[in-house]
Amino acid sequence: MTLSVTVKHRFSGFDLDVGFDAPAGVTALFGRSGSGKTTVVQTIAGLLRPTAGQVTVNGKTLFDSATGVWVPPAKRRIGYVFQEGRLFPHLSVHQNLRYGAWFAKRRQGAASFNHVVDLLGIAPLLERRPAALSGGEKQRVAIGRALLSAPDLLLMDEPLAALDEARKLEILPYLERLRDETAIPMIYVSHTVAEIARLATTIVVLNDGKLLRSGPASEVLGDPAIPFPLGVRRAGALLTAQVVAHHDDGLSELAIGAGRLYLPLINAAAGTRIRVRIAAQDVVLATRKPDHISALNILKGRVAEVREGDGPGVMVSVDVDGQTVLARITRRSRDALGLRVEMTCYAITKSVAIARDDIGISGV
């Protein structure tokens, strides 16, 4: 499946002009609030008709301002999970879930009801009304409702933004399962790096209505040049590692290339591939292998790029067996160490510095 979209739209004091292709998997639309993300997904769904643009899914044109093609939203087969859930208050959870399925019943390949209910863990909620659900439960039902309409593409517009941290952590594993167990491609809108790092296979970065960058998740997150819309403090590269063992002292051991990572206990069997985002400002660099140090994660690598910013910091990208670790250090430290491209160096992180929501199951 491929989605191809271009949107040109004028708001008061704001021009949106973006275009990108989304391959299979989860494509994250990332950017600050007001960068135009929601306009793009609403255009894809047909809820908004922009000044100009084009939307093509699997070679089928849904909207083309040049030829006047306009498929109404009900006929687009695009599932939409809204930030606020938007469950029908007068229907039970069961009826809400069946709503889209009923209109999709003539379609081939409607996901089976029981499978979706199991996948999202909503079986105990079926007889309730939306008013009696927590925020997290509502979102799971909303996701189920969209899935059961047998969509060709699933749009998720900040589905976790209205939830507190605990609820987010409750839902993220379900989204990972969704990504890994269904073949439905997703467009995931978010302004939270941690969510994107856990879910995205492709990242599209928007800034002030323009496309800033797009590419595979690890490439975009690991690029030291990306002046992330959220600032360097949120920068951090994405690593994929494999669970080796769980230890009694509350740590999980993961293999990454020839090295080892120790993370707070992960609920996943040995052999599972895990993706973990390591914030650039949590990484310490050393040019000699450190000894007598409390930090557990010491990865040997090679300096791939050193990029100076406006402030006192520099972003160093370190190549560790083909994967990238970003480290944000001061210019002073760079000069003291004499860091140069191609130098061997060690990237050091504390296990406890890695937040739980930065660790996820890897689908790829």
Place this chain on the structure above:
Amino acid sequence: MDWLSPQEWDAVALSLRVSLWATLCSLPFGIFIAYALSRWQFWGKQALNGLVHLPLILPPVVTGYLLLLSFGTQAPLGGFLQDFGIVFAFRWTGAALAAAVMGFPLMVRAIRLSLDAVDPKLEQAAATLGASPLWIFVTVTLPLILPGVIVGTILGFAKAMGEFGATITFVSNIPGQTQTLPTAIYGFLQVPGGESSALRLVVISLIVALSALILSELLAARVARKVRGT
């Protein structure tokens, strides 16, 4: 029912029939106009809004006279309808038309208020789930505005039961033909010794009006609870 004279009984029965028909026939139009006023932007929207509310502010006798001018047998519209066997002037159907026109603004207002309270985002969500505009209306919008529809219907019915000025102007006050409860009360008050008949009908009017109000409140609250799912 020998505590009511045949003429009094006729008036009560006719009033119920007139009000029922007036309400049922105007309900689909009421919902449609309320929907148009709440959701659509179109040329002449303010004019339509004013036209719908006109009977609320015009003297009823003016409304009745305007109806007579448009639907009288000599009038172009009345004459046109007469060719199809539809006659309003000096018939109970005319009383129903007058009652419907007078109750219409109340009905539209109640329905429009509940429509304004429906989140269009829910309708958008239904569209993304594959529902066409008509299905969205039937499965989402209509259930959510049901409390308002009930209130509007009962208000319209109560207004129809009480309508006097437009009715007497448009279809006169013919016992057994066009004499409704209020016009019958008026008629009895005009003749010596008619006070006791008038009083009995006044009591019936009071009971009908009060029960309609209480019923609508109870029903609307109950349906609203069901719709909200609490």
